[in-house]
Amino acid sequence: xxxxxxxxxxxxFINYFISTILKxxxxxKFFIYVxxxxxxxxxxxxxxxxxxNFFTIQTFFSVFILFLYAGLxxxxxxxxxxYLYLRKKxxxxxxxxxxxxxxxxxxxxxxxxLDSNIIFKKKKYFFLSTKGKSFLNKFLKIQSIYKIKSSG
Amino acid sequence: xxxxxxxxxxxxxxxxxxxxxxxxLHFLNLKKIIQVFIPFILSNLIxxxxxxxxxxxxxxxxxxVINFSILIIYIEFLFLIKTGFTLSIITLFKSRKRLxxxxxxxxxxxxxxxxxxxxxRLNKIKKLKIVKQNKKVTLTQLGFFLSITLxxxxxxxxxxxxx
Numbered sequence: 001x002x003x004x005x006x007x008x009x010x011x012x013f014i015n016y017f018i019s020t021i022l023k024x025x026x027x028x029k030f031f032i033y034v035x036x037x038x039x040x041x042x043x044x045x046x047x048x049x050x051x052x053n054f055f056t057i058q059t060f061f062s063v064f065i066l067f068l069y070a071g072l073x074x075x076x077x078x079x080x081x082x083y084l085y086l087r088k089k090x091x092x093x094x095x096x097x098x099x100x101x102x103x104x105x106x107x108x109x110x111x112x113x114l115d116s117n118i119i120f121k122k123k124k125y126f127f128l129s130t131k132g133k134s135f136l137n138k139f140l141k142i143q144s145i146y147k148i149k150s151s152g
Numbered sequence: 153x154x155x156x157x158x159x160x161x162x163x164x165x166x167x168x169x170x171x172x173x174x175x176x177l178h179f180l181n182l183k184k185i186i187q188v189f190i191p192f193i194l195s196n197l198i199x200x201x202x203x204x205x206x207x208x209x210x211x212x213x214x215x216x217v218i219n220f221s222i223l224i225i226y227i228e229f230l231f232l233i234k235t236g237f238t239l240s241i242i243t244l245f246k247s248r249k250r251l252x253x254x255x256x257x258x259x260x261x262x263x264x265x266x267x268x269x270x271x272x273r274l275n276k277i278k279k280l281k282i283v284k285q286n287k288k289v290t291l292t293q294l295g296f297f298l299s300i301t302l303x304x305x306x307x308x309x310x311x312x313x314x315x
Contacts, residue, residue, distance in 0.1 A: 056217040081302060093285070
């Protein structure tokens with residue numbers, strides 16, 4: 001049982017260490033960390049431990065932790081719940097929409113799209129870049145394969 | 153070598169699983185959860201059936217754990233293409249070449265508007281009795297407990313901000 005516990009404890013310890021070093025610890029950075037950790041531990045297992053159980057548990061753990069992180073980091077529902085808990089009182093819906101949702105979620109996503117060059121702004125208008133157009137085409141094809149007519 | 157055999161079994165599972173899921177999706181009118189779980193069970197049963205008298209059968213249980221991981225990734229992927237927030241903003245450019253900020257807010261989620269997503273998520277957690285909503289939104293006892301749990305998990309994973 002030791003390798004499982006040590007590997008998981010090390011995972012959280014290194015994760016905490018990285019989060020204190022890096023200015024902004026985003027999901028993308030966490031994703032890279034999980035992948036790197038998975039390959040390093042997997043390689044060590046392949047060479048020294050040669051334990052199949054360890055490999056399967058490590059794979060499941062990596063996927064599960066990514067799933068959990070994505071939910072806790074991105075979910076709108078989680079954001080609402082934590083905001084309500086921290087405020088310790090009832091919140092007006094319109095106020096919640098303006099301060100917490102529109103500014104901190106919607107505008108943030110637009111900024112992410114602008115920073116990653118998927119959209120660009122010219123005067124007051126937003127346009128889809130070439131990269132964005134190619135991305136949109138691929139995304140629409142995937143949506144049609146899965147019979148998804150609208151998203152949101 | 154054993155690890156690669158497990159990976160091989162899981163790749164085989166993925167191919168069968170995705171094929172079945174797409175077939176169910178296009179030819180059968182079932183609930184969304186059933187459309188994913190029946191192909192998952194069927195694919196594993198097919199692999200068990202064909203491996204019964206094979207050496208690889210011993211590795212099936214290891215492969216099953218990885219198959220569960222694949223199922224989690226697949227469900228996450230389906231959620232992303234259906235409810236992905238950022239992806240939905242990009243789809244607004246499907247019918248329009250240029251959009252003003254106001255139009256992005258107004259046309260979000262096929263014209264439902266950005267406010268809709270907050271209403272939708274609030275309704276979902278209201279159904280689960282996590283929040284109460286009259287004129288104002290309040291956490292219930294369950295919501296209070298869940299929020300503490302979520303904060304605890306965020307601390308463990310060192311999550312400081314929201315995406």
